[in-house]
Amino acid sequence: MHGAIAEYKTTKTSFQKSLFLFFPYFLVLGNLKIWLGASSVTLPLALFVVLPVLVVEVFRRSDTRSTLFLLVYGFLLFLGLVSSAYNPQTSWGRHVASLIPVGVGGVVLLCFKGVSYSPKLSVSIRNAGILLGGLVWCKFLYGILQVFLKGGGFYELKSHMSLPLGDSNFLAVYLVFFLAFTVEKSRLWSSLFIFSSVLLTMSRFGAVFSVLTFLFAYGIVRFTVTALVLPLAVICFSVFLLFIFNMEGALALLKDGFFPSLLARVELWDQGRNIVQSSPVLGDGPGGFTTYLEVVQWPRSEWGNHSWILSIWIEYGFTGLLLYLFLISLFFLQTPVENRLIGKRIKLGVAMTLIYGLFENVTGVSSYEALFAFSICVLLSLRRLDQQHIVENRLAT
Numbered sequence: 001m002h003g004a005i006a007e008y009k010t011t012k013t014s015f016q017k018s019l020f021l022f023f024p025y026f027l028v029l030g031n032l033k034i035w036l037g038a039s040s041v042t043l044p045l046a047l048f049v050v051l052p053v054l055v056v057e058v059f060r061r062s063d064t065r066s067t068l069f070l071l072v073y074g075f076l077l078f079l080g081l082v083s084s085a086y087n088p089q090t091s092w093g094r095h096v097a098s099l100i101p102v103g104v105g106g107v108v109l110l111c112f113k114g115v116s117y118s119p120k121l122s123v124s125i126r127n128a129g130i131l132l133g134g135l136v137w138c139k140f141l142y143g144i145l146q147v148f149l150k151g152g153g154f155y156e157l158k159s160h161m162s163l164p165l166g167d168s169n170f171l172a173v174y175l176v177f178f179l180a181f182t183v184e185k186s187r188l189w190s191s192l193f194i195f196s197s198v199l200l201t202m203s204r205f206g207a208v209f210s211v212l213t214f215l216f217a218y219g220i221v222r223f224t225v226t227a228l229v230l231p232l233a234v235i236c237f238s239v240f241l242l243f244i245f246n247m248e249g250a251l252a253l254l255k256d257g258f259f260p261s262l263l264a265r266v267e268l269w270d271q272g273r274n275i276v277q278s279s280p281v282l283g284d285g286p287g288g289f290t291t292y293l294e295v296v297q298w299p300r301s302e303w304g305n306h307s308w309i310l311s312i313w314i315e316y317g318f319t320g321l322l323l324y325l326f327l328i329s330l331f332f333l334q335t336p337v338e339n340r341l342i343g344k345r346i347k348l349g350v351a352m353t354l355i356y357g358l359f360e361n362v363t364g365v366s367s368y369e370a371l372f373a374f375s376i377c378v379l380l381s382l383r384r385l386d387q388q389h390i391v392e393n394r395l396a397t
Contacts, residue, residue: 013116016053020115020381023050023108023374024128028135028174030164031367044370045164047104053111065334065383066113069376072327073106079320084285089295098286098315098364105369109376117381122181122342129178130190133197135163136171140200158202165367169360172198172206176213176356177349177371183217209356213348220344226332229351240307240358244273265306265359271296272310283317286364304361308354311364324363328354331372334379343382346375 026046033042062070077099084095143160161168175198182190191214198210216228243250247270254263275284275292284292289305305311313321332347350372353362362368 016057016112016115017118019050019053020112020377021118021120021124023112024125025131027367027371027374028128028132028165031166032164042366043100044104044367046370047107047366050108050111054107057111057113060114062113063380063384065380066109069109069327069330069380070106070113072323072330073102073109075323076102076316076320076327077106079316079323080286083282083288083315083317083320086282087279087285087288090285090288090291094287094291095285098290101364101366101369104366105373108370108373112374112377113380114384115377115381117378117385121378121381122345125178126181126187126190129175129181129194132165132171132174132178133194136161136175136197136200139163161201166365168201169203169206170362170365170367172201172203172210173353173356173360173362173368174371175201176206176209177353179210179213180217180345180349180352183214205356205359209352213352216348216352217345220348221341225344225347225351229348229355233351233355236355236358240309243269247273262359264300268302268305269307269310271298272305272307272314275314276310279317280313281317281319283314283320286315289314304364306360308357308361308363311361315364331376331379334376334383343379346378350375 023046026049027044029045031042031044032048080095080099080102084090084092084099139161140157143157146160147156158168161171163171165171165174175194179191179194179198182194184191195210195214198206212232216225219228243266247266250266251263251270254266271292272289275289289311290303293302305314309321312324316324331350335343353368357363
């Protein structure tokens with residue numbers, strides 16, 4: 001009997017570790033779109049793969065760090081429900097559909113909260129990035145064929161640069177994350193391949209952030225991620241605040257032809273600021289921004305407001321924003337000693353996507369929330385490895 005139980009635990013652990021290693025591959029393969037009434041939600045294919053693990057892990061005890069992360073996700077869901085109940089103008093179908101991404105992050109964390117670190121993990125993440133780059137190249141070549149047959153212009157290619165994972169800008173966000181794992185002397189061709197894939201998405205912000213990620217990835221060998229990334233974060237956040245507090249001047253400047261790619265974003269930020277001013281504490285609930293655009297008869301079809309700070313504030317209120325900032329702080333406070341380089345790379349990838357997310361839709365997207373939760377689990381597995389080595393050293397002495 002005891003032998004059968006031990007064999008079951010070994011099999012379950014082995015299956016969980018294998019899923020953890022292959023999880024990045026499943027992520028880049030994309031999403032399934034499911035309709036809930038008039039609203040739709042995209043769920044990562046990877047979520048359906050890990051559901052068998054969820055059934056077992058939901059009853060398993062968690063360590064203190066994992067429990068704290070799970071509590072934050074739980075409170076975010078609770079705040080989303082409270083904000084939804086406070087704003088009945090948005091249908092509950094849309095509220096629930098917009099709450100699902102946070103739920104996806106919680107499910108991924110719950111499934112992998114106790115998984116052990118594997119030395120193959122870094123290779124798995126890097127190869128998943130190369131796979132995504134290959135998919136982008138294939139779609140680019142297909143887009144060239146379509147544009148050529150229809151006699152369109154070069155920049156019409158951007159409308160073809162979408163995959164089940166997301167549109168061109170979101171693909172650039174994902175590629176920036178993976179780029180942090182390819183920058184090594186022996187991996188130059190991998191770096192150049194992913195960098196070229198970012199360029200093929202035709203995302204200007206993606207090109208800028210990929211160059212910065214490439215440079216920072218070389219620097220993390222000698223410096224901390226905070227020392228490298230903090231100046232960039234301060235600059236980008238200052239630019240964001242400058243636009244928010246001087247919206248009229250920013251719009252006037254952009255309408256004169258300066259930085260045209262920013263104009264549409266700043267116009268959405270202006271609408272988001274109106275919501276925050278009218279309901280700063282509870283926000284408009286998940287999906288409330290889309291409803292607001294419909295009410296004001298926004299001339300363009302939009303999803304999200306291209307800034308994760310405003311998105312969280314609008315959907316979960318100021319308390320939810322503070323809670324999400326606490327979640328991010330918890331992530332960066334995890335400082336593994338063993339295998340420190342992969343810990344730095346995972347932090348760099350998340351940091352660059354969050355800074356990028358000041359100007360792009362990242363949070364509130366199921367695929368990104370799954371990626372962020374996976375990154376949390378990687379750091380937790382590294383911390384668990386540190387503790388294991390400490391215990392082994394004490395026993396040895």
